[in-house]
Amino acid sequence: MTFKDKVVAITGAAGGIGQSLCRLFLDEGAKIAAIDKKASLEGLAADLNADAKHFAHAVADISDPHEVERAFASLTGALGPIDILVNNAGGSAHRTLACTDPAGWRQNIEGNLDSAYYCARAVIPGMLARRSGVIINIGSVNGLSALGDPAYSAAKAAMISLTRSLAQEYGPYGVRANIVLPGTVRTPLARSTARPPPPCLWRRGAT
Numbered sequence: 001m002t003f004k005d006k007v008v009a010i011t012g013a014a015g016g017i018g019q020s021l022c023r024l025f026l027d028e029g030a031k032i033a034a035i036d037k038k039a040s041l042e043g044l045a046a047d048l049n050a051d052a053k054h055f056a057h058a059v060a061d062i063s064d065p066h067e068v069e070r071a072f073a074s075l076t077g078a079l080g081p082i083d084i085l086v087n088n089a090g091g092s093a094h095r096t097l098a099c100t101d102p103a104g105w106r107q108n109i110e111g112n113l114d115s116a117y118y119c120a121r122a123v124i125p126g127m128l129a130r131r132s133g134v135i136i137n138i139g140s141v142n143g144l145s146a147l148g149d150p151a152y153s154a155a156k157a158a159m160i161s162l163t164r165s166l167a168q169e170y171g172p173y174g175v176r177a178n179i180v181l182p183g184t185v186r187t188p189l190a191r192s193t194a195r196p197p198p199p200c201l202w203r204r205g206a207t
């Protein structure tokens with residue numbers, strides 16, 4: 001019961017790692033504020049056998065700052081202020097630079113990096129007021145090495161810098177920020193990126 005009654009916001013809660021995080025924190029006594037863009041999030045409380053005192057959810061696309069504001073307003077209304085934010089949502093759909101067009105590049109940066117910034121921005125004022133809070137970003141080994149998925153990797157590399165800035169700026173006020181860089185974890189995301197990339201080639205004049 002290390003986290004008894006702590007309110008833990010978990011983004012990407014309907015995904016592989018997200019569901020495991022929900023289970024782990026629930027087992028440790030926390031209250032879960034779950035966010036995901038997938039409608040399947042609606043069934044997660046029942047899957048986890050969690051009651052309304054310990055679990056609230058918001059279906060939202062967190063690459064949209066307005067949706068982030070709406071989601072956190074509803075979740076804090078249900079469970080109280082957020083003690084811990086786990087920025088876990090993310091993914092990649094562009095395996096090589098040749099397969100990445102400007103829209104795809106933006107999608108990766110918005111979905112993996114901007115979304116984490118928006119969620120941090122939503123919880124920091126409350127954490128500062130209480131002089132207490134934790135932000136955990138889920139990065140990737142892709143942020144350190146050239147492992148393919150270049151737009152995703154650039155976003156994950158930038159998350160390391162974002163984490164340092166959060167820690168530097170808000171650490172003195174009791175708000176800690178850390179990043180975890182997982183290698184391969186067998187989830188739907190890992191299975192989709194394990195397939196060979198499509199044979200995209202640079203084309204003259206391609207966008």
Ligand SMILES: NC(=O)c1ccc[n+]([C@@H]2O[C@H](COP(=O)([O-])OP(=O)(O)OC[C@H]3O[C@@H](n4cnc5c(N)ncnc54)[C@H](O)[C@@H]3O)[C@@H](O)[C@H]2O)c1
Pocket residue numbers: 011012013014015016017018035036037038060061062063087088089090091110111115138139140141181182183184185186187188189190
């Ligand atoms: N699985 C791995 O091998 C691996 C390795 C390194 C890092 N990671 C990171 O771990 C995190 C979780 O990955 P996973 O393997 O559980 O993937 P997953 O695809 O199973 O889950 C990701 C979840 O995030 C949600 N999501 C994505 N973009 C969103 C958005 N804009 N708004 C709301 N929800 C959004 C998806 O709907 C999905 O449910 C990701 O940040 C990923 O980059 C995973």
